[in-house]
Amino acid sequence: MVLSQKPDSILVLDFGGQYCHLIGRRVREQKVYSEVVPFNITPEEIKSLGEKFNVKGLILSGGPSSVYVEDAPKPNKEILDLGIPILGICYGHQLLAYMFGGEVKPGKEKEYGVTYATIIKPDKILFGLKRREKVWMSHGDTVYKLPKEFEVLAYTKNSPIAAFRHRRKPIYGLQWHPEVTHTKRGTLMLRNFIFRVCRCKPKWVMENFIEKTVKEIRETVGDSRCIIALSGGVDSSTAAVLASKAVGKRLTAVFVDHGFMREGEPEAVSETFKKFDMSFVMVDARRRFLEKLKGVVDPELKRKIIGEEFIRVFEEVAREIKAEYLIQGTIYPDRIESGFRKHSEKIKTHHNVAGLPTKIEFKGIVEPLRDLYKDEVRRVAESLGLPKEIVWRQPFPGPGLAVRVVGEVTEEKLEIVKKADRIVREEIEKAGLADSLWQYFAVLADVKTTGIKGDARAYGYMVAVRAVKSEDAMTASFAQIPYRVLEKISTRITNELPSVTRVVFDVTHKPPATIEWE
Ligand code: XMP
Numbered sequence: 143m144v145l146s147q148k149p150d151s152i153l154v155l156d157f158g159g160q161y162c163h164l165i166g167r168r169v170r171e172q173k174v175y176s177e178v179v180p181f182n183i184t185p186e187e188i189k190s191l192g193e194k195f196n197v198k199g200l201i202l203s204g205g206p207s208s209v210y211v212e213d214a215p216k217p218n219k220e221i222l223d224l225g226i227p228i229l230g231i232c233y234g235h236q237l238l239a240y241m242f243g244g245e246v247k248p249g250k251e252k253e254y255g256v257t258y259a260t261i262i263k264p265d266k267i268l269f270g271l272k273r274r275e276k277v278w279m280s281h282g283d284t285v286y287k288l289p290k291e292f293e294v295l296a297y298t299k300n301s302p303i304a305a306f307r308h309r310r311k312p313i314y315g316l317q318w319h320p321e322v323t324h325t326k327r328g329t330l331m332l333r334n335f336i337f338r339v340c341r342c343k344p345k346w347v348m349e350n351f352i353e354k355t356v357k358e359i360r361e362t363v364g365d366s367r368c369i370i371a372l373s374g375g376v377d378s379s380t381a382a383v384l385a386s387k388a389v390g391k392r393l394t395a396v397f398v399d400h401g402f403m404r405e406g407e408p409e410a411v412s413e414t415f416k417k418f419d420m421s422f423v424m425v426d427a428r429r430r431f432l433e434k435l436k437g438v439v440d441p442e443l444k445r446k447i448i449g450e451e452f453i454r455v456f457e458e459v460a461r462e463i464k465a466e467y468l469i470q471g472t473i474y475p476d477r478i479e480s481g482f483r484k485h486s487e488k489i490k491t492h493h494n495v496a497g498l499p500t501k502i503e504f505k506g507i508v509e510p511l512r513d514l515y516k517d518e519v520r521r522v523a524e525s526l527g528l529p530k531e532i533v534w535r536q537p538f539p540g541p542g543l544a545v546r547v548v549g550e551v552t553e554e555k556l557e558i559v560k561k562a563d564r565i566v567r568e569e570i571e572k573a574g575l576a577d578s579l580w581q582y583f584a585v586l587a588d589v590k591t592t593g594i595k596g597d598a599r600a601y602g603y604m605v606a607v608r609a610v611k612s613e614d615a616m617t618a619s620f621a622q623i624p625y626r627v628l629e630k631i632s633t634r635i636t637n638e639l640p641s642v643t644r645v646v647f648d649v650t651h652k653p654p655a656t657i658e659w660e
Contacts, residue, residue: 149350150342151175151195155183157205157215157233163478163616165201165231165321167515168332173344174198177513181205185220199227199340202234204319208248208283209233209240216241227312227339229267232281235315239285239306242292249284251300256324259296259304267314267334268295268305276326277304277318285317312339348521352384355510359388359469362508366466367392369459371452371494372422373540374411377471377511379532380523384510385469386420394421394463398455400448401428401556402542405564414532427455435544435551439588441660442491444551448541449493457503466505470494473511473519475615493540515614536581537615545660549588555603558639559586562605565634570609573627580612582621584635585648585659593636593643602643605635609647610657618652 152169156162156178169176175195179187181202188197200221207214216237222228230238236246259277261268277298285303288294295314296305304317314335320328336342370382372395386393395415399408408424415422434447456468476492498507511519516537523533539545543563547555562584570582585606593600607628612618632645648655 147345148195149175149346150198150340151177151191151346152199152201152336152340152342153183153188153191153197154178154201154203155181155217155234157181157203157207157237159204159206159231159233161319161321162203163475163515163614165203165332167614168321168329169201169336170346170515170518171329172333172336172342173346174336174342175346178203181215181217183221184218185224188221188224188226197226198342199229199335201335202228202230202237204232204234204280207233209236209246210283222313225311227335228314229335229339230313230315231321232317232319235306235317236281236283236285238313238315239288239292239303242308243289244285244292244303245287246283246285248282249300252282253279253298253300254281255279257298257300257318259298259318261296261305263293263295265295266307266338267316267331269334269338270330271327276324277320277328278322278324279318281317285315314339348518348525351514351522352387352525355384356388359385359508359510362506363389363467365392366505367394367464368467368469368508369393369456369463369465370395370469371456371471372397372411372415373471373538374407374414374532374535375471375538376516376523376528376532376535377473377519379471379528380519380526381469381471381510382415382418382420383526383528384522385508386418391421393469394423394459394465396456396459397422397424398452399424399426399428400431400451400542400544402431402448402544402551404538404543404567405560414529423459425455425459427451430455431544432551432553437550439549441545444544444660445491445493445541448544449491450499452493452540453499453502460504467508468502468504468506469508469510471511472509473514473516475515477512478616517614534577536576536579536583539658545658546583546585548586548659554641555586558603558605558641559584561639562586562635562642565638566607566609566631569627569631569634570623573624575609575621575623575627578611579621580610580615580618581657582607582609584608587646587659591644595636595640595643600643602641603639604644604646605639605642606659607631607645607647608657608659610652612652612657615657618657620649620651623647 166176240246298304320331566584587604609621610618
């Protein structure tokens with residue numbers, strides 16, 4: 143395989159839909175690179191992305207707006223004339239119809255959930271489909287009329303034009319969501335677009351990614367020394383190995399013990415990384431982080447303070463060893479949630495993204511994994527030969543237990559949450575549930591409740607147990623942990639931690655909750 147060849151790619155124009163990132167992932171699963179870009183990307187911007195990869199198709203995502211309202215987000219009109227194939231999904235489907243002069247209005251009935259589509263023409267995008275297909279819908283508006291140059295390809299009970307194509311141009315619309323698993327043959331529909339319509343070649347593989355990224359790091363940092371911010375999780379460990387391949391002995395891995403790690407973690411990380419062929423420095427910064435957080439209760443402020451303090455510690459180490467670049471294991475969802483998408487909401491400031499101070503001493507920050515999702519990072523980590531404990535380690539937020547102690551962080555509370563967390567981990571692992579869960583941990587809520595301990599009234603802390611299943615942390619569902627395991631956890635926490643009087647189990651999905659409590 144020629145590595146210098148640019149990969150074929152599909153751009154997903156982001157109209158704010160909750161499945162936008164999922165479309166990108168589904169494309170990548172087909173070994174075709176994909177990037178989510180702002181909906182109003184210009185033809186010039188598309189051309190300049192063409193320097194990195196061949197843009198072979200555009201997908202207009204779903205979104206919460208109505209195409210006919212005044213400030214509805216619309217793409218730059220000129221992109222319709224670039225000759226690049228376009229697929230509109232849901233809102234994107236309605237947009238294409240509307241922009242070409244069709245009629246879109248509120249549907250007689252809204253369609254949410256599974257429905258059946260009748261396929262009139264199983265051609266191109268609908269190639270290989272049967273007459274009746276199970277599809278998943280989530281829309282209030284409906285396309286009712288199309289201009290002459292369009293042709294209807296499918297309909298449902300409530301959508302007379304559920305799929306269409308332009309008769310001469312490679313422009314398609316699907317009212318349903320092919321990217322969600324409830325659309326039974328959604329993958330086939332996306333593959334039809336990617337391979338039959340856009341004629342992409344499935345060449346985007348992780349081995350490619352590794353070589354390309356190592357080269358990019360080398361080009362960016364030149365002969366400089368670098369430090370890598372290491373937490374021991376899969377993201378930063380993978381970034382460390384990539385960076386080490388790129389700059390060799392000029393890399394120092396810095397592990398900051400801010401005091402918010404899980405029990406035994408600093409020791410385990412330093413044990414693992416001493417075995418790697420890279421300089422490893424552990425900084426004991428427990429006092430200074432705790433000092434900085436004194437009296438701070440606002441979660442966003444906590445994250446900002448921690449983000450800044452991390453950078454200050456890295457700067458100090460960098461000054462000492464004369465390093466000019468900071469390498470971080472930031473991944474794609476960190477950036478999405480920190481609000482880097484122009485038209486999406488900021489959910490929370492991930493410490494290593496929006497938590498960064500505006501003034502930093504580094505010549506540059508390098509984020510080799512910035513475009514990858516977690517499962518993709520894990521595949522890279524496996525290809526790089528990282529040990530299984532690191533590849534499959536449950537994610538742990540950079541600000542650590544500081545965001546699992548709701549409200550002000552104190553030494554006493556940290557001790558409680560550390561011990562409770564150990565118990566949760568031990569019992570979940572003992573019950574053989576760990577492999578099926580994305581994360582499982584304890585949170586110390588900022589409330590006290592009444593209890594009875596040793597026949598006497600007790601007024602103590604409340605620990606919440608959180609266990610979730612997820613594919614990529616963008617959405618998650620609470621895990622149905624058996625009651626007997628929860629009972630064991632609850633009994634142990636209240637027995638082993640004298641100041642805890644109550645244990646609760648968090649039964650909220652994401653959304654509406656996030657995985658972490660802060
Ligand atoms: P939320 O809480 O937003 O978390 O549902 C999504 C995933 O990200 C982790 N997380 C973080 N990771 N720095 C990180 O490196 C952070 O500031 C941060 N906040 C949350 C969280 O554990 C989950 O896996």
